[in-house]
Amino acid sequence: MIRIQTAILDKVKNATQLDQLHEFLQYAIELEHSTIPPYLTAMISLKPEKNREIWNIIHSVVVEEMLHMTIAANILNALKGKPVVNKEGFVPAYPGPLPLGIRDGLIVGLEAYSTRVVKDVFMEIEEPENPLNFPVKSAAADNTYATIGLFYKAIQEKIAELADHHLPGNPKYQVTGFFDEDLLFPIKTKQQAIAAIDIIVEQGEGTETSPLDGEDELAHYYLFAELYHGKRLVKDGSSFSYSGAPIPFDAAAVYPLAPNTKVADLPAGSEARRRAHEFNVAYSKLLNALHRTYNGEPDFVKHSIGLMFDVKLKGERLAEIPFPGKAGFTVGPPFEFVDVTF
Amino acid sequence: MSYLNSLRLVFSGDFQADVATANNDVRHFDNDNFQARFQLPGENNVNGAYNPDGGSSFLLQHTYVQQVSYPDGRVLTNTADDIVIGTAVTSPADRLSGKLVDLDPQMQLSTEPWGVKLRLLAPDGELLLEGDVEPSGFRDLQVRQFQPPPNGLPLGASWITVLTNLHWTDKAKQSPFLKELKAKTDDDKLSLNLTSFAYYTGHTDGRFTIGKIIGTLGPWIEGEPEQFVPGRRLFGISNVGADTNPAIPFNYSNFIVEEEHKRLLLDLGGSFPVADTQGNIDPIYLKLGVAKAAFNQPVSTAPLLITPAEYLEIGVISNTHQPGWLLKTGGVVSFQLSQPVFQLLKDHQLLLIGKTPEGQERVIARESVGGYLLRADAHVFRLDPGDEERSKIYAYRWGKPLPQAKISLVLQPPVPIDIFSDPTLQGPIPLTGTPPEALLFPAELTTNNKGFARITIGGNDPGSPRGYVDGQVYYLNYSLAEVPVQDKYPFDQFHVHLRDEFDIPQNPAWQDIAYTLKQYGNLFPLMSRFIVDLGSEEAVKKRRDILLFAFTRKIKDPNYMPVTRDLSAAKRKTIVKWLKRLDDDSIQDIAAAESEAAKVKKEPVVAAAGDLDLDDYQKNMARSKSGGKLSFNIVLPFAAE
Structure with missing residues (x-):
């Protein structure tokens, strides 16, 4: 699991004014976003029309991470903060720890799909505080870190404690659409902020008594566990077990992406390098579009839709290109934030 | 006035045109005979041609303002002189780039940019000026590279259009040039020329789908055309190829004479032969003169010699061999005119003169016979039955509007346009231009006192003459009796895609949209492989929301799927209606037999023996443009000094 520094949790708990939460909601946006490039990289590595069930499962998680990122931005806006998603450093350097993570914690990279990556990275990212009933791994007792769930709960409690009924942000800045109204709704009141945080935590971790979320x-954790076990998680008497329909995996239908591809690793003047840069440009444009969307132009979200597909298409075309000088590998999506001017 | 003006700004750099090419062969639209190999890349139009996985993006890269010029003759090239110099000309930082879109598989020679926005950004990232590029079909496609080019495509072409919805920022006030431009231009528009060359159709030099681009920006004046230069034209008459396989350097160039400055401005940016893919130019002796008597020779493979007694010299075009000259200057040359030259040029032809290797002077290009120019403004139309499109045709003589000019309009006779097709593929090519009576246009027009004639083009249901591909494409020629056919860009025509009549079903069923969507899936493998298999009802249903989003954008929105521009309004609405119905579980799909599209597919009308065809020159240009290669290997027979 992502182990969050307890010091951060303490800071949240010690907040005495709403605007002291801005920093932590910005971290939340960064954290939610930071899981997307590793998941997308795995999806991009799955060859077209192959391994679609796996692809669909990861895709469903990515869509929810995008939802969480947007909810966090909506809460930050509701508290009169300013989300920033297109600055240097917003995108973590892969491989590395995710935002908020403790230094000796989980290291996350951008790699092709494998059951190893699912288990060692994806399930680790999404592991709840107490995995239910069918643990794949139990967390050692340790009070030097907190979980994402606890981090969100702390923010939730602070909002409950400090906020008036009506939140101070400009309601026109709230982003809606493209998701069900009961998942992505305008956050104008304290109760709406609290409910929104519940959605993030439950979709990520499940409820405290079930692997299912409120929907x-x-x-996420259990979806990835399904991929790891190669079987659907189904009701089994009063509990659940990974004994459902098999989830087929064709390991040959995965592009051998060079892990953590960086544009700088590709030969100057090569088509591979240019296309990798174009991927970065598309991705950075997407972050620019989201930045506008989250900063007073919610209708601008329509421009981010086309860019999301552009990122996907460019990544998938990149995945077919042999990595120059690295026999047996193809070019992975670099996910580097760049100046898109040139 | 236009971009070709004493007040102008030149930028240059790279462009990317990631055009999709599996749709280049019209027969690929026939779903029943579609083969998987049509989605694979192939050279010389074989299979899916050079870029079947293209996504149609069109954008500028590494493009910077090089210089600005003023009416007093100053040319500034340093940022210290004006902050606009050195600024980047870019696409928006936060939305999709625009798209480059053909009108039809049987008309790929008036390709338009859609949804393209240009922005001038200072080095600190601050915006100076932003505007939208109004779609305009390219013209003046001509040979730029006479040796087998490493990039693959030896041709270049130009888009002349206007930049609209201008946004001038406060920062722009710091640029004296931009202030003057803003003051001089009319109606929230600027005149823009984009000239492309050295486009890579091959995977060499890391530049696949990249080419060089020159942009020139100048004022636009109310009442003048938007999509060409209201001025005069030079036509290349020196064919350095063969009669059946012409290769004409300096084929089409625009020029104007600014009377108030007694200045000649000639744009060689779209016509100058280049020696490499960076646009460098080999040393060449060139000068300009004015013919004392009419110089009306047609295109010739033999050198057309001339003696100094036959013309008044304007000046030698110098420095063109300096590295980067073309990209820095945009290829515009400027000459102050002496009084005798100025007078003679008022009603005599401009000549571009070179030398044979033996040192004899020869005419490379001459102004049109009689100094005539006839050109349509907007000329590419997508038309549904019952709809109308309007444009203007302008006539000029010696650069002045020509009133009372008689323009005749004649439809190009039905021809099987196969110039973009896979030479290895069997099977007939549908005829274009039939039935001729479906396209409605005036047979004759007369220009008004301002030298232009308004034209309205309409259409009736063509009745699915091409069977598997929607509607019909028409090439509508317009001409002045006075202008010889060679003094005209051969594709100076209206290009109209007239769609088939289609009744939107009350309750559209999958069968009503299946053929169209399957066709898209076939022709845009990028879409079908990576986004949604458009041939599968289940897959389409799953991606309902995103498809609904894409099919309901405005046509200028970069999110609009490029291919959607092929669709009639009725077919698009049918798709949207079907997608919206997916919400309603109570509606069952009606049986295929009841549906509109279940009608028996019509066979296309194909050519009979003896039907006309395009001329060799048109065919060569077209083949080469779509990935086939011209067989040139020519050292230009012009002296360097």
Whole structure:
């Protein structure tokens, strides 16, 4: 699991004014976003029309991470903060720790899909505080870190404690659409902020008594566990077990992406390098578009839709290109934030 | 006035045109005979041609302002002189780039940019000026590279259009040039010329789908055309190829004479032969003169010699061999005119003169016979039955509007346009231009006192003459009796895609949209492989929301799927209606037999023996443009000094 520094949790708990939460909601946006490049990289490595069930499962998680990122931005806006998603450093350097993570914690990279990556990285990222009933791994007792769930709960409690009924942000800045109204709704009141945080935590971790979230869908951790076990998680008497329909995996239908591809690693003047840069440009434009969307132009979200597809298409075309000088590998999506001017 | 003006700004750099090419062969639209190999890349138009996985993006890269010029003759090239110099000309930082879109598989020679926005950004990232590029079909496609080019495509072409919805920022006030430009231009528009060359159709030099681009920006004046230069034209008459396989350097160039400055401005940016893919130019002796008597020779493979007694000299075009000259200057040359030259040029032809290797002077290009120019403004139309499109045709003589000019309009006779097709593929090519009576246009027009004639083009249901591909494409020629056919860009025509009549079903079923969507999936493998298999009802249903989003954008929105521009309004609405119905579980799909599209597919009308065809020159240009290669290997027979 992502182990969050307890010091950060303490700072949240010690907040005495709403605007002291801005910093932590910005971290939340960064954290939610930071999981997307590793998941997308795995998706991009799955060859077209192959391994679609796996692709769909990861895709469902990515969509929810995008939802969480947007909810966090909506809460930050509701508290009169300013989300920033297009600055240097917003995108973590992969491989490395995710935002808020303790230094000796989980290291996350950008790699092709494998059951190893699912287990060692994806399930680790999404692991709840107490995995339910069918633990794949139990967390050692340790009070030097906190979980994402606890981090969100702390923010939630602070909002409950400090906020008036009506939140101070400009309601026109709230981003809605493209998701069900009961998942992505304008956050204008304290109760709406609290409910929104519940959605993030439940979709990520499940509830404290079930692997299902409030929508009766599996939480991320259990979706990835399905991929690892190669079987669907199904009701089994009063509990659940990974004994459902098999999830087929064709390991040959995965592009051998060079892990953590960086544009700078590709030969100057090569088509591979240019295309990798174009991927970065598309991705950076997407962050620029989201930045406008989150900063007073919610309708600008329509421009981010086309860019999301552009990122996907460019990444998938990149995945087919042999990595110059690295036999047996193809070019992975670099996910580097760049100046898109040139 | 236009971009070709004493007040102008030149930028240059790279452009990317990631055009999709599996749709280049019209027969690929026939779903029943579609083969998987049509989605694979191939050289010389074989299979899916050079870029079947293209996504149609069109954008500028590494493009910077090089210089600005003023009416007093100053040319500034340093940022210290004006902050606009050195600024980047870019696409928006936060939305999709624009798209480059053909009108039809049987008309790929008036390709338009859609949804393209240009922005001038100072080095600190601050915006100076932003505007939208109004779609305009390219013209003046001509040979730029006479040796087999490493990039693959030896041709270049130009888009002349206007930049609209201008946003001038406060920062722009710091640029004296931009202030003057803003003051001089009319109606929230600027005149823009984009000239492309050295485009890579091959995977060499890391530049696949990249080419060089020159942009020139100048004032636009109310009442003048938007999509060409209201001025005069030079036509290349020196064919350095063969009669059946012409290769004409300096084929089409625009020029104007600014009377108030007694200045000649000639744009060689779109016509100058280049020696490499960076646009460098080999040493060449060139000068300009004015013919004392009419110089009306047609295109010739033999050198057309001339003696100094036959013309008044304007001046030698110098420095063109300096590295980067073309990209820095945009290829515009400027000459102050002496009084005798100025007078003679008022009603005599401009000549571009070179030398044979033996040192004899020869005419490379001459102004049109009689100094005539006839050109349509907007000339590429997508038309549904019952709809109308309007444009203007302008006539000029010696650069002045020509009133009372008689323009005749004649439809190009039905021809099987196969110039973009896979030479290895069997099967007939549908005829274009039939039935001729479906396109409605005036047979004759007369220009008004301002030298232009308004034209309205309409259409009736063409009745699915091409069977598997929607509607019909028409090439509508317009001409002045006075202008010889060679003094005209051969594709100076209206290009109209007239769509088939289609009744939107009450309750559209999958069968009503299946053929169209399957066709898109076939022709845009990028879409079908990576986004949604458009041939599968289940897959389409799953991606309903995103498809609904894409099919309901405005046509200038970069999120609009490029291919959607092929669709009639009725077919697009049918798709949207079907997608919206997916919400309603109570509606069952009606049986295929009841649906509109279940009608028996019509066979295309194909050519009979003896039907006309395009001329060799048109065919060569077109083949080469779509990935085939011209067989040139020519050292230009012009002296360096």
